[in-house]
Amino acid sequence: MNIQKLNVFILLVETRKMTDTAKILGLSTPTVSFHIKSLEKDYGIKLFRTNSSGYRLTDAGEMLYHYAKQLSQTNQALEKSVADYKNGEKGALKLGASGVPAQLFMPELIHQLAENYPKVKVSLDVKTAPDIEKRLLLQELDCGLIMETGNKEQDLIYEPITSDKIVLAFSKEHSFNGKSLLEENDLYNQTLLVHRLSSSTGRFSQSWLQEKKLRMEMIQLDSVSTIIKMLSYGKAVALISKRLIEKETHLSYIEFQNQDLERQIHFVYHRNLWISKPFQYFKELVTDLDAE
Numbered sequence: 001m002n003i004q005k006l007n008v009f010i011l012l013v014e015t016r017k018m019t020d021t022a023k024i025l026g027l028s029t030p031t032v033s034f035h036i037k038s039l040e041k042d043y044g045i046k047l048f049r050t051n052s053s054g055y056r057l058t059d060a061g062e063m064l065y066h067y068a069k070q071l072s073q074t075n076q077a078l079e080k081s082v083a084d085y086k087n088g089e090k091g092a093l094k095l096g097a098s099g100v101p102a103q104l105f106m107p108e109l110i111h112q113l114a115e116n117y118p119k120v121k122v123s124l125d126v127k128t129a130p131d132i133e134k135r136l137l138l139q140e141l142d143c144g145l146i147m148e149t150g151n152k153e154q155d156l157i158y159e160p161i162t163s164d165k166i167v168l169a170f171s172k173e174h175s176f177n178g179k180s181l182l183e184e185n186d187l188y189n190q191t192l193l194v195h196r197l198s199s200s201t202g203r204f205s206q207s208w209l210q211e212k213k214l215r216m217e218m219i220q221l222d223s224v225s226t227i228i229k230m231l232s233y234g235k236a237v238a239l240i241s242k243r244l245i246e247k248e249t250h251l252s253y254i255e256f257q258n259q260d261l262e263r264q265i266h267f268v269y270h271r272n273l274w275i276s277k278p279f280q281y282f283k284e285l286v287t288d289l290d291a292e
Contacts, residue, residue, distance in 0.1 A: 002038075002039075002042075003071070003072070003075050004035070005035045005036075005038060005039045005042075006039070006068040006071060006072060007025075007072055008021065008025065008027075008032055008035040008036065008039075009035070009036060009039055009047065009064070009065070009068055010065065010068055010069060010072055011024060011025065012032065012036065012048075012055055013055070013057060013061070013065050015054075016053065016054030016055050016056070017054050017055070018032055018033060018055070036048070039064075043060075043064065045058075045060040045061075045064070046058050046060060046061070047060065047061035047064060048061055085276070086276065086277065087277055088116075088117040088119070088120055088276065088277045088278045088281075089119050090119055090120070091120050091121070091276065091278065092120060092121040092122070092123070093113070093117075093120055093121070093122050093123075093142055093143075093276075093278050093279060093282065094123050094125070094140070094141045094142045095110070095122065095123065095124045095125070095141065095142065095143060095144065095145075095282075096124070096125045096126075096127065096132040096135055096136065096141040096143070096144035096145075096146075097124065097125075097126055097132065097144055097145045097146065098126070098127065098128055098129040098132055098144075098145070098146040098147050098199065099126065099128070099195060099199060099201070099223075099224040100147055100164065100201070100224065100241040100243070100244055100265075101145035101146060101147065101265050102124070102126040102145070103224060103225070103244060104241075104243055104244060105145060105286075105289060106124055106126075106145070109282065109285050109286065110122055110124065112285055113278065113281065113282050113285065116281055117277075117278045117281065120278045125141060128196065128199040128202075129146035129147050129148075129149045129199065130149055132144040132146050132268070133146065133149070133153055133156065133268065136153075136156055136268055136269065136270055137153055137155060137156065137270070139270050139272075139273070142269065142273060142279060143267065143268065143269035143273070143279065143282070143283070144267075144268045144269070145161070145265060145266070145267055145268075145286065146265070146266055146268055147164070147199075147201065147263050147264075147265055147266075148263050148264045148265070148266055155270060155271055155272070156268050156269065156270060156271065157268065157269055157270070157271050158266045158267075158268050159266060159267045159268070159287075160264045160265070160266055161264075161265050161266060161267050161286055161287070161289050162264075162265050162289050163262055163263065163264055163265065164241050164242060164243050164244075164262075164263050164264075164265055165241075165242045165243075165255065165261050165262050165263070166201065166204060166239050166240065166241065166242070166261040166263065167239075167240065167241075167242045167245070167253040167254060167255050167256070167261075168182070168237055168238070168239060168253060168254045168256065169231055169237065169238050169239075169240045169245045169251055169252070169253040170231060170234075170236070170237045170238075170251065170252060170253070171231050171232050171233065171234035171250060171251060171252070172250055172251065172252050173234035174234050174235075174237070174252075176237065176252075176254065177252050178252075179254065180254065181254070182254055187212075187214055187216060187237075188214070188215070188216070189216075190216055190217075190236070190237050191216070191217045191218075191219060191235065191236040191237070192205065192209070192216045192217065192218050192219070192236065192237055192238065192239070193219050193221060193227045193230055193231065193236050193237070193238040193240075194206070194218050194219065194220050194221070194238070194239070195220075195221060195222075195224060195227065195240075196220050196221070196222055201239065201240065201241070202220065204239065204261075205218075205239045208239065219236070224240070224241075224244065227240060228240075228244070228245060228248060228251070231245075231251055232250050232251070242255070267283065267286045267287075
């Protein structure tokens with residue numbers, strides 16, 4: 001069905017004049033006449049009868065006008081909804097993040113996004129980096145901030161944003177406080193708090209223990225904030241993000257001289273994602289993180 005033909009037809013019904021219709025639409029009179037004849041041919045009915053007062057509808061024309069008006073109004077509503085979606089007046093942005101980027105950056109990013117696009121529904125899914133990658137592959141999420149996992153999915157775009165380093169953290173009440181260097185023997189009999197092993201930090205912790213051939217009691221926790229809380233009791237240590245704990249005044253940490261502990265934080269999205277204005281704005285906010 002040709003909406004343009006119907007709009008020409010509707011306007012001719014309302015003006016009753018071919019010349020007035022042509023002038024309003026910015027078309028020639030023959031073009032208007034062509035659209036009306038084409039519409040009559042499409043439906044096999046006569047739409048108008050003409051006299052000195054202009055164009056008047058036939059019974060069939062009355063029926064078509066009734067439905068054409070509804071279709072035109074529906075089409076206008078559709079076009080407005082699409083325009084609103086493109087301009088960020090409606091719609092949703094589904095975000096994902098692994099534990100560290102979620103706590104470091106997402107609160108401020110989501111706040112700024114909501115300030116600029118208050119009518120867009122924003123949601124955040126916090127899971128391990130591999131879980132976020134899986135959801136991005138299925139296009140269940142629009143984009144995510146994750147710690148690097150060592151693997152890159154072909155259908156995802158990874159943009160490095162900033163870096164982070166894993167350090168050994170502990171309470172200022174812990175016996176390690178004040179030390180700048182640890183011997184491996186110092187770690188024996190320590191309890192190591194670990195983010196669940198499916199996370200990038202958890203997997204690193206496990207491989208680090210194996211590499212160092214250290215036997216430590218390990219407690220797996222789902223929440224990074226829980227790890228920080230448990231460190232405050234002074235009875236355990238944790239391999240954790242430096243950025244995450246350096247502002248915790250009750251905690252201290254030791255950096256190991258190992259470049260392998262430096263990790264990239266990536267902004268990730270599906271290469272087939274449709275780029276909306278809210279997404280583009282969020283991407284710009286994320287890109288600015290590198291300058292901070």
